[in-house]
Amino acid sequence: MFATQQRWAWMALFVAALGCSRGSGVDVSVSVNSNTTTASESTHAAEEVSRESKGVIGFSALTLTNPFFSIIADNLQEEAAKHGYEVLVDDANRDVKTQSEQIDTYITRGAAAIVINPCDRLSIGPAIKRANEAGIPVFTSDLQCVAEGAKITGHVGTDNFGGGKLAGEAMIEAVGETGGKVLVLHFEQAQSCVLRVEGFKEVIDAYNKERESGKIEIVAELDGGGLRDEGFKATSAAIQSDPDISGIFAINDPSALGAYAALEQAGKVGQVKIVAFDGQLDGKQAIKEGKIYADPIQFPDRMGQITIQNIVKYLNGEDFEQITLIPTELYRRADADKDPELK
Known part of the structure; x- marks a missing residue:
């Protein structure tokens, strides 16, 4: 066990070198460019506010x-x-x-x-x-x-906590009765991602308590940065350290797509199930193509x-x-x- 912990600790450092409080309320709901860009074109350096504007x-x-x-x-x-x-x-x-x-x-x-x-x-x-x-x-x-x-x-x-619970349910479906080892691609700087992972873990923990075998073990939580390249690096390091990983929960679509690219490069497509989060267009397309199992969509x-x-x-x-x-x-x-x- 100690050796395993040492290996994951070293791997987390290696990935770093390479390189979301539960809300309350009614209805509920991560990604980057240069400092002067807007959603369409930057309005920051644009014309002064018109006189008609409030x-x-x-x-x-x-x-x-x-x-x-x-x-x-x-x-x-x-x-x-x-x-x-x-x-x-x-x-x-x-x-x-x-x-x-x-x-x-x-x-x-x-x-x-x-x-x-x-x-x-x-x-x-x-x-x-x-x-x-x-x-x-x-x-x-x-x-x-x-x-x-x-x-x-x-x-x-x-409702990121609730969404994380849905992701946990999807992972249980994806890995099936055999269970297995799961990697979490996190982004702890974002409170939304913290809540997603908490919800995910709650469902997985409850599932494991009801089973003698076929449990789902979260073997590592690595920083996937919410980005494709960082998701790729983290996943590459994880599967090199533990080739038996059978599932990945990524906190958003970009990091999930990076994880898929890493699996593709390692020849492990089809051996590892990916559950993501967001429901962006490219994430939905990846679900249709079988690259991602499911997304709680925002x-x-x-x-x-x-x-x-x-x-x-x-x-x-x-x-x-x-x-x-x-x-x-x-x-x-x-x-x-x-x-x-x-x-």
């Missing part, structure tokens, strides 16, 4: 290389325009310092509100506090901030729309749900086969 809302995205966050950005802009506001979109590129500077710029611009996907659930706290001190409301979308003393006016995201369009609706209610002095959680739905190959969006 004001600007700043949005600092975790990363715009992930289409998930671009969808949030597009819907923030579209919904805000309906209410007379303009949204400035910036890509934090998963960097806390960059995101902090973007928040400071929104403060200087006198933004009516700020929306962020926190690059780190704790480290972004000081920048949020500066916005609090300036009297600018801060809203989080998809990813939560849990930094002490940082006031978040409202949050709209996924609704980033609704996240953007509801966030703006809540901001407008807040600015108008109206009541709104401070925490809105959007439930996920489990998406399997049968769903993909009848999905008109897919090839």
Whole structure:
């Protein structure tokens, strides 16, 4: 056992060298580009706010290389325009310092509100506090901030804990009665991913307690970064260290697709089942092609729309749900086969 622990500890360091608090509320709901890019084209360096505009809302995205966050950005802009506001979109590129500077710029611009996907659930706290001190409301979308003393006016995201439980159920289906060893591709900087993994583990633990054999063993949790290349590196290292891995839970589609590429390179396609999370178009296509077993799917369009609706209610002095959680739905190959969006 000690030798096994040593091997996984070494492997975690090796991957690093190469290189998501349970919410409460009603309905429930991770990805990057350069600092001056927007969902469509950067509006940050664009023209001044028109006289007809009621004001600007700043949005600092975790990363715009992930289409998930671009969808949030597009819907923030579209919904805000309906209410007379303009949204400035910036890509934090998963960097806390960059995101902090973007928040400071929104403060200087006198933004009516700020929306962020926190690059780190704790480290972004000081920048949020500066916005609090300036009297600018801060809203989080998809990813939560849990930094002490940082006031978040409202949050709209996924029921990530519930989604993680669905992922656990999918993994049980995927590996079958024989059970086996499972790798988790994590991204612990994001509170949403922390919740996904917690929900996943709860279902797996409950399943194992009812069985004498065919248990599912989580043998490693490695940082997949929420990205294809990092998911590839982590999976490559994992299957080299333990060739008997039979399942992978990835916290989003990009890292899952990276994991599949690693399996393909190692000649292990079909031997390891992948359960992901998101339901992006390329993730759904991968499910149709049998590369991914299933996804609890999220609704980033609704996240953007509801966030703006809540901001407008807040600015108008109206009541709104401070925490809105959007439930996920489990998406399997049968769903993909009848999905008109897919090839």
